[in-house]
Amino acid sequence: MNFDKMTERRGTHSSKWDKMEQLFGVSQEDGLAMWTADSDYETAPCVIEAARKAVEHGVFGYSWEYDAYKEAVAWWMRTRHNWEVNPDWVLSSQGLGNAIALCLQTWTEPGDGVVIFTPVYHEFALKIGKNGRKVVECPLKRVGDRYELDLEDAQSRLTGNEKMILWCSPQNPSGRVWNEAELKAVAAFAEKNDLMLISDEIHQDLVYPDYKFVPTAVAAPESLSRLVTLTAASKTFNIAGQRTGNMIIPDNDLRNAMRAKLYQMDYAPGMLAVSMITAAYSPEGAEWADAQIQHLDRNRKMFDEAINAIPGLNSMPLEATYLAWVDFSGTGMTDDEVITRIRDDAKIAVSPGPSFGIGGEGFQRFNLATQGARVEEAIDRMQRAFADLQ
Numbered sequence: 157m158n159f160d161k162m163t164e165r166r167g168t169h170s171s172k173w174d175k176m177e178q179l180f181g182v183s184q185e186d187g188l189a190m191w192t193a194d195s196d197y198e199t200a201p202c203v204i205e206a207a208r209k210a211v212e213h214g215v216f217g218y219s220w221e222y223d224a225y226k227e228a229v230a231w232w233m234r235t236r237h238n239w240e241v242n243p244d245w246v247l248s249s250q251g252l253g254n255a256i257a258l259c260l261q262t263w264t265e266p267g268d269g270v271v272i273f274t275p276v277y278h279e280f281a282l283k284i285g286k287n288g289r290k291v292v293e294c295p296l297k298r299v300g301d302r303y304e305l306d307l308e309d310a311q312s313r314l315t316g317n318e319k320m321i322l323w324c325s326p327q328n329p330s331g332r333v334w335n336e337a338e339l340k341a342v343a344a345f346a347e348k349n350d351l352m353l354i355s356d357e358i359h360q361d362l363v364y365p366d367y368k369f370v371p372t373a374v375a376a377p378e379s380l381s382r383l384v385t386l387t388a389a390s391k392t393f394n395i396a397g398q399r400t401g402n403m404i405i406p407d408n409d410l411r412n413a414m415r416a417k418l419y420q421m422d423y424a425p426g427m428l429a430v431s432m433i434t435a436a437y438s439p440e441g442a443e444w445a446d447a448q449i450q451h452l453d454r455n456r457k458m459f460d461e462a463i464n465a466i467p468g469l470n471s472m473p474l475e476a477t478y479l480a481w482v483d484f485s486g487t488g489m490t491d492d493e494v495i496t497r498i499r500d501d502a503k504i505a506v507s508p509g510p511s512f513g514i515g516g517e518g519f520q521r522f523n524l525a526t527q528g529a530r531v532e533e534a535i536d537r538m539q540r541a542f543a544d545l546q
Contacts, residue, residue: 157444159197159451160527165189172196172523180505188504188534193328193479195394195525199436200444203393206435210428219427228437229387229402236442237360239371245404247414248425252358252401253279255386256322259403260287262417263352269318271351273305274513277328280356281513284322292318295514296330301472303330303515305338307345320352321345325372326359326476329512329521333367333475336375343376343383353383358401361392361445363476364453373406380406384414389436392445394525398429452478455524455531462535467545471522478525479507485518487545494520501541504534 165173172189176182180191198204210216226243233239249255256279264270266288272280274293281291294310296303323342326333334342346353355372363369373385388401405411435441456474463471463480468487471480484494491510498504498520509519524531539546 157201157447159448160529161197162527162529163196163198165196176505180499182499182503182505186503188502188530188537190523190526190534191505191507191521193391193477193523193525194396195478196527196530197394197525199393199395200441202435202438202440202444203395203432206431207428210431216428219430220424222430225430225434228434229404232437232442233371233387233404237369237371237374239374241404242406245406245411247403247405247411247418248423249386249401249403250423250425251390251396251399252356252386252388253283254399255401255403256280256283256354256356257287258414258417259352259354259384259386260284260289260320262413264289264319267317268320269315271310271314271318271321272513273310273323275329275509275516275519276322276324276512277356278507278511278513280322280324290317293514296327298515301470302475303327303332305341307341310345311349314349318349318351320354323353323355323372325355325357326363326369328359328477329479329481329507329509329516329519330472331474331477331479331481333363333369336370339370339372339375343372343379346379346382351382353379354386355383356386358386358388358391359477360387362449362452362478364449364456364474367475369476373404381410383407384410389433392448393432393436393441395429395432395436398426398432400425400429400433451528452524455526455528456480458528459522459524459531459535463538465546466539466542469542469545478523480522480524481509482520482522483518484520487542491517494518497541498538502534502537504537 172192176184226246230241230243233241269290269292270284271292284291297306385404390396460471470483507521509516
């Protein structure tokens with residue numbers, strides 16, 4: 157398992173590398189892609205082998221969502237996250253962005269409010285807007301180098317028109333791993349305000365030593381009548397291009413409602429994706445995922461040490477994810493001034509903090525799921541771009 161082996165992604169229809177110039181003005185010729193959340197190294201050998209066998213078979217006709225896939229999802233949740241999932245609870249979506257849209261369309265109406273705790277994954281607000289619902293931003297409270305819930309403030313922002321919470325656990329972009337008490341508090345907040353609770357847990361496997369991810373369903377079983385958990389192998393194994401995620405729904409009525417929505421849309425997952433995910437959720441996949449965490453842990457420590465040595469910059473300590481959340485407010489620069497240096501001087505494409513909602517001002521998000529040499533290159537470029545501060 158060599159996570160430092162260079163793999164050329166330019167010219168492979170990679171949105172991360174081939175759309176840098178279009179989206180950020182950073183040339184793909186000499187730029188570094190550190191924005192969207194996918195990784196630059198090869199996926200697990202067991203996943204590649206599953207794809208190879210499917211290709212060698214050579215027939216790609218109609219198939220169905222076979223039991224081994226759902227059983228593999230249940231096995232993964234049980235062995236990795238101490239969550240007993242009935243395979244019958246698992247429904248598929250075309251990735252988690254699609255799953256969020258499906259949840260919005262199934263359990264809310266146009267004009268309804270949807271609560272998000274910001275700063276948070278920018279696709280939450282985008283999906284809410286695309287579906288004609290109203291974004292209700294409830295800012296997290298920054299306490300030192302981590303974010304905490306402020307449910308009293310959140311309550312004051314509700315109008316009574318809200319129907320749903322889109323919850324992010326572990327938290328993107330800050331990398332917070334919520335504890336059981338916090339998860340129970342969110343569940344109680346949802347119950348108090350009669351809100352559906354959609355928990356996006358896509359980064360659940362990307363948790364660093366000394367931290368423990370707990371599924372919302374495990375921390376707050378009392379919430380199951382209003383809870384939908386979204387998971388996927390896509391971030392862990394970098395197979396987001398297969399466009400397949402899981403909606404785990406223990407409640408019969410909720411599951412039947414989503415099943416009806418999928419039936420209306422004539423949706424079923426692609427079988428190549430199903431084969432790859434089944435292979436990923438295995439002992440071999442677990443071994444690879446553990447090795448990946450060791451690689452990411454080295455990358456984040458190297459990056460944080462160097463970035464925090466630049467006056468005015470602070471990379472918040474990650475508890476989970478491979479997405480460094482860097483605070484530039486100490487420089488006294490505006491967001492535009494910061495991004496100009498990163499884009500034009502460092503030639504790095506990053507995710508701009510303001511896109512993550514209230515609380516994202518002054519921040520930029522860097523993707524560290526790459527080869528160590530590329531992290532070192534990014535550090536060197538950042539040090540030169542902000543050399544006048546040192």
